[in-house]
Amino acid sequence: MQLFENQPLKIYNSLSGKKEVFTPLSKGHVGMYVCGPTVYSNVHLGNCRTFMSFDMIFRYLRHLGYKVRYVRNITDAGHLVDDADDGEDKIAKKARLEKLEPMEVVQRYTVDFHNILDQFNFLPPSIEPTATGHIIEQIEIVKDILAKGYAYEVNGSVYFDVATFNETNEYGKLSGRKLEDMVANTRALAAQDEKKNPQDFALWKKAEPQHIMRWPSPWGDGFPGWHLECTAMSTKYLGETFDIHGGGMDLKFPHHECEIAQAEACYGHSPVRYWLHANMLTMNGKKMAKSTGNNILPGEIFSGENSILSKAFTPSVVRFFMMQAHYTSILDLSNDALLASEKGYQRLMEALTTLPKLTVGTKTDFDIVAWKQGCYDAMNDDFNTPILIAQLFEAVKRINLVKEGKETITAADITLLKESINAFVFEVLGLENERASGVDSNKLGGVVELLIQLRMEARANKDFATSDKIRDQLAALGIQLKDGKDGTTFTVA
RNA sequence: GACAAGGUGGCUGAAUGGUUAAGGUGGCAGACUGCAAAUCUGUUUUUUACAGGUUCGAAUCCUGUCCUUGUCUCCA
Numbered sequence: 012m013q014l015f016e017n018q019p020l021k022i023y024n025s026l027s028g029k030k031e032v033f034t035p036l037s038k039g040h041v042g043m044y045v046c047g048p049t050v051y052s053n054v055h056l057g058n059c060r061t062f063m064s065f066d067m068i069f070r071y072l073r074h075l076g077y078k079v080r081y082v083r084n085i086t087d088a089g090h091l092v093d094d095a096d097d098g099e100d101k102i103a104k105k106a107r108l109e110k111l112e113p114m115e116v117v118q119r120y121t122v123d124f125h126n127i128l129d130q131f132n133f134l135p136p137s138i139e140p141t142a143t144g145h146i147i148e149q150i151e152i153v154k155d156i157l158a159k160g161y162a163y164e165v166n167g168s169v170y171f172d173v174a175t176f177n178e179t180n181e182y183g184k185l186s187g188r189k190l191e192d193m194v195a196n197t198r199a200l201a202a203q204d205e206k207k208n209p210q211d212f213a214l215w216k217k218a219e220p221q222h223i224m225r226w227p228s229p230w231g232d233g234f235p236g237w238h239l240e241c242t243a244m245s246t247k248y249l250g251e252t253f254d255i256h257g258g259g260m261d262l263k264f265p266h267h268e269c270e271i272a273q274a275e276a277c278y279g280h281s282p283v284r285y286w287l288h289a290n291m292l293t294m295n296g297k298k299m300a301k302s303t304g305n306n307i308l309p310g311e312i313f314s315g316e317n318s319i320l321s322k323a324f325t326p327s328v329v330r331f332f333m334m335q336a337h338y339t340s341i342l343d344l345s346n347d348a349l350l351a352s353e354k355g356y357q358r359l360m361e362a363l364t365t366l367p368k369l370t371v372g373t374k375t376d377f378d379i380v381a382w383k384q385g386c387y388d389a390m391n392d393d394f395n396t397p398i399l400i401a402q403l404f405e406a407v408k409r410i411n412l413v414k415e416g417k418e419t420i421t422a423a424d425i426t427l428l429k430e431s432i433n434a435f436v437f438e439v440l441g442l443e444n445e446r447a448s449g450v451d452s453n454k455l456g457g458v459v460e461l462l463i464q465l466r467m468e469a470r471a472n473k474d475f476a477t478s479d480k481i482r483d484q485l486a487a488l489g490i491q492l493k494d495g496k497d498g499t500t501f502t503v504a
Numbered sequence: 505g506a507c508a509a510g511g512u513g514g515c516u517g518a519a520u521g522g523u524u525a526a527g528g529u530g531g532c533a534g535a536c537u538g539c540a541a542a543u544c545u546g547u548u549u550u551u552u553a554c555a556g557g558u559u560c561g562a563a564u565c566c567u568g569u570c571c572u573u574g575u576c577u578c579c580a
Contacts, residue, residue, distance in 0.1 A: 046580075054580095061580035101578065186575075188507060193576075237578080259580025260509075266579095290509075291574060298573065335528070336517060341510065341573060348516045351529035358528085361543080397518050401527035411544060415535090475538060486541085493542045502542085 013076030042253035167217030238269035372419025
């Protein structure tokens with residue numbers, strides 16, 4: 012019996028605007044697709060938040076016992092810069108600026124992307140397909156849509172005919188838009204002459220002679236439109252209908268709307284059963300943008316080399332910070348917020364270290380089974396990680412009360428509590444105990460222990476000048492001594 | 505301008521009709537300490553942007569105003 016059989020999960024579906032009971036298409040299996048990054052620059056911190064939300068969701072589904080096929084693509088071609096640029100590929104443009112081959116750019120930033128996600132302790136997706144690796148599949152879809160009358164070819168490019176599609180289907184149902192409104196509000200762009208209507212979007216674009224990334228097709232040399240790859244790859248690996256499609260809120264329109272249109276045109280039915288959208292990350296109350304300088308890279312947070320934060324923060328602290336907000340809420344990053352999260356994270360980890368060392372009692376003053384279910388209830392309610400963390404701190408408080416001798420806990424309950432906390436902290440939230448990789452075994456540890464010994468002797472002799480000198484000089488080196496009832500410990504900053 | 509999501513304490517952030525509005529952090533007090541720091545415990549602050557309305561009862565529903573973020577053109 013798997014956990015999911017008695018832990019009913021509810022998910023907020025962006026398509027219906029309601030929380031719905033999650034029932035996968037095929038029992039015990041979940042297909043999940045998440046729109047991955049366009050690898051033309053360093054991965055954006057806001058980007059990381061979205062992927063982290065789905066990493067957590069992936070983790071929890073697995074924890075519940077589902078076999079999950081998680082597909083997250085790499086967009087390495089296909090995004091147009093804008094129409095005025097005659098459809099120059101975003102990747103190709105960057106390549107020209109840096110005098111690099113397009114695939115060299117792709118390689119560089121794919122490596123950066125994986126490197127950052129690895130530091131954040133992401134689980135790798137089951138499949139990480141690339142757009143350029145699925146050109147044939149994309150061409151097949153274009154042919155199919157053309158054959159079904161929902162697209163038209165103009166001068167080597169193929170466009171999706173939104174107006175025709177809207178006669179039989181509902182274009183805009185995901186983002187709450189109506190085609191008539193869009194028609195009324197669309198600005199007329201010069202280069203859109205080819206299209207029948209401004210709302211039509213490209214399925215295939217003709218490549219101009221100078222365009223580097225190009226592939227042969229029935230309509231001449233060109234490259235795929237940017238909504239197409241997700242339809243091609245999700246269908247190929249998850250089927251014409253699959254359970255979960257995720258992405259950032261900003262992709263709702265037009266990207267996900269177009270995905271729905273493409274799939275409905277092609278297969279005659281809606282492709283996705285549960286649409287999930289993660290919300291944005293702001294910084295100091297404003298949107299993050301390179302142009303305004305209100306921007307920070309993940310690596311700059313880890314190294315502390317930035318002009319926005321007062322110190323460096325570890326990936327786990329940033330992860331904990333993000334997990335303290337619900338994935339559908341806008342989250343604001345600031346120095347104060349990170350400092351607060353760091354403190355809380357450390358307190359949680361401290362309690363985890365304390366737990367196995369607790370004195371065993373004959374009874375437990377707290378209902379661990381009910382507490383554990385409280386953790387599941389939080390997660391089952393649309394992955395409510397802030398409530399889960401609040402619940403974890405309830406356990407922290409109990410652990411500390413036992414430590415202080417104010418409450419007791421049995422050996423069996425220590426084991427149960429430890430297993431439960433570890434499952435939620437490490438397996439589901441994906442945090443890492445950075446303190447665990449201590450310095451005890453290395454030479455520095457031995458040296459500090461010696462100094463602690465000398466300081467203890469000095470204090471016993473009431474030679475506080477010497478004891479304070481040891482304490483303060485070590486502090487200046489970033490080694491903090493902590494005097495407790497049972498002796499002195501230390502941490503290295 | 506249109507559409508979407510929001511506006512909760514010093515900061516961060518849960519709770520969508522029902523007893524004292526969760527948790528983290530900060531402040532304050534106590535314990536510990538030679539003194540600090542660290543740690544632990546207790547405690548404190550908001551009446552939920554603003555103005556109306558519905559209801560026995562609203563942060564939660566409705567109307568209007570102001571503001572923020574997103575989308576409408578590449579973007580998580």
